[in-house]
Amino acid sequence: MTILEIMERTGTKETSLAIAYIKDAIHLIQSNSKEKVKINKQDLIKSSDSNDNVYQLPADMIALEYVSIKDTSDGKYKRIKRLVAPPSYLLEDTSP
Amino acid sequence: MSKYVDREWFYYLRGRELLLYKLLGGSSNERITQSGVLKTQQNELMYPDEDISDGLRIEYTSLSEPFVKEALEDTNIVMSGITFSAIAASNRIADSGSGFTTSKFLANDAIRVQGSSTFDGDYTISSRDSSSAYIVLNENISANELVGERITITQIPSEDSTPSETSHPNLNRMLSLALVDYLKAMEADKIGDIQRKEYYIKEFYGKLGDNESNKRKISMTFPSGPFAVR
Numbered sequence: 638m639t640i641l642e643i644m645e646r647t648g649t650k651e652t653s654l655a656i657a658y659i660k661d662a663i664h665l666i667q668s669n670s671k672e673k674v675k676i677n678k679q680d681l682i683k684s685s686d687s688n689d690n691v692y693q694l695p696a697d698m699i700a701l702e703y704v705s706i707k708d709t710s711d712g713k714y715k716r717i718k719r720l721v722a723p724p725s726y727l728l729e730d731t732s733p
Numbered sequence: 734m735s736k737y738v739d740r741e742w743f744y745y746l747r748g749r750e751l752l753l754y755k756l757l758g759g760s761s762n763e764r765i766t767q768s769g770v771l772k773t774q775q776n777e778l779m780y781p782d783e784d785i786s787d788g789l790r791i792e793y794t795s796l797s798e799p800f801v802k803e804a805l806e807d808t809n810i811v812m813s814g815i816t817f818s819a820i821a822a823s824n825r826i827a828d829s830g831s832g833f834t835t836s837k838f839l840a841n842d843a844i845r846v847q848g849s850s851t852f853d854g855d856y857t858i859s860s861r862d863s864s865s866a867y868i869v870l871n872e873n874i875s876a877n878e879l880v881g882e883r884i885t886i887t888q889i890p891s892e893d894s895t896p897s898e899t900s901h902p903n904l905n906r907m908l909s910l911a912l913v914d915y916l917k918a919m920e921a922d923k924i925g926d927i928q929r930k931e932y933y934i935k936e937f938y939g940k941l942g943d944n945e946s947n948k949r950k951i952s953m954t955f956p957s958g959p960f961a962v963r
Binding site for chain 2: 638639640641643644646647648649652655656658659660661662663664665666667668669670671672673674675676677678679680681682683684689690691692693694695697698699700701702703704705706707708709710711714715716717718719720722723724
């Protein structure tokens with residue numbers, strides 16, 4: 638279905654406004670269901686100071702589906718669990 | 734070496750950041766020393782202690798490629814076989830069966846290659862050989878590959894980065910119909926008709942639900958008992 642067909646069905650005459658509304662609707666669709674999924678991979682680094690465990694979520698992310706870590710013993714990505722609260726016991730030092 | 738990552742690694746979300754933690758008393762670290770001293774508290778966490786190339790994988794939805802040049806229902810060409818090879822020097826995919834006919838792929842089509850050992854990926858077609866023997870890609874192929882692998886080449890939607898009235902939303906027909914409801918709702922909102930807006934928003938979410946449930950059709954059959962009323 639072309640944008641023109643959508644505009645004709647809704648009685649809209651402004652193309653740029655229709656395109657903006659369609660983007661909003663696709664944003665809502667992507668927020669509610671997994672219509673199109675993207676994958677982002679980042680290198681893990683060995684922590685040596687207090688902010689080395691911080692990674693950026695993708696800038697274009699709408700909804701997070703899964704986070705996985707590569708298990709180097711078998712080369713497979715395995716889903717990891719989310720902490721609902723920051724850890725109570727934490728060592729910033731990686732070689733205690 | 735990381736192992737048991739599904740049990741020993743955790744993440745915490747803080748705004749637009751993802752914080753990674755690893756269990757200190759996990760498989761790679763002893764909780765009790767040889768002299769019997771407890772080294773860590775239970776469930777004590779530490780920062781990741783190793784480098785892993787591409788070690789973090791995030792699966793997410795985004796607003797990428799919202800518009801395409803061809804309707805999703807029309808991007809349905811698939812070729813599969815063991816006659817495909819790759820020529821890196823000229824960025825070609827060749828078919829020894831000369832199957833790249835005009836009814837198949839055309840210039841500017843986007844394709845996805847699967848099953849190859851060297852050139853799996855997404856490409857766009859630059860041109861097609863008139864004898865149907867090969868297609869030339871816009872992107873580079875890193876290595877040559879001989880025929881023999883079972884390879885599938887699937888047409889995928891080609892993004893329209895400058896959408897116009899002739900572009901298509903990158904959605905199937907059911908979701909395109911949901912877009913119509915969304916636009917009607919926004920038009921009603923513009924003139925302050927909230928009741929009408931609510932009606933169309935409900936229709937929009939109804940079609941989203943239909944689209945999901947259409948993928949999950951379940952049929953159940955129950956045997957009727959010998960004394961059942963028929």
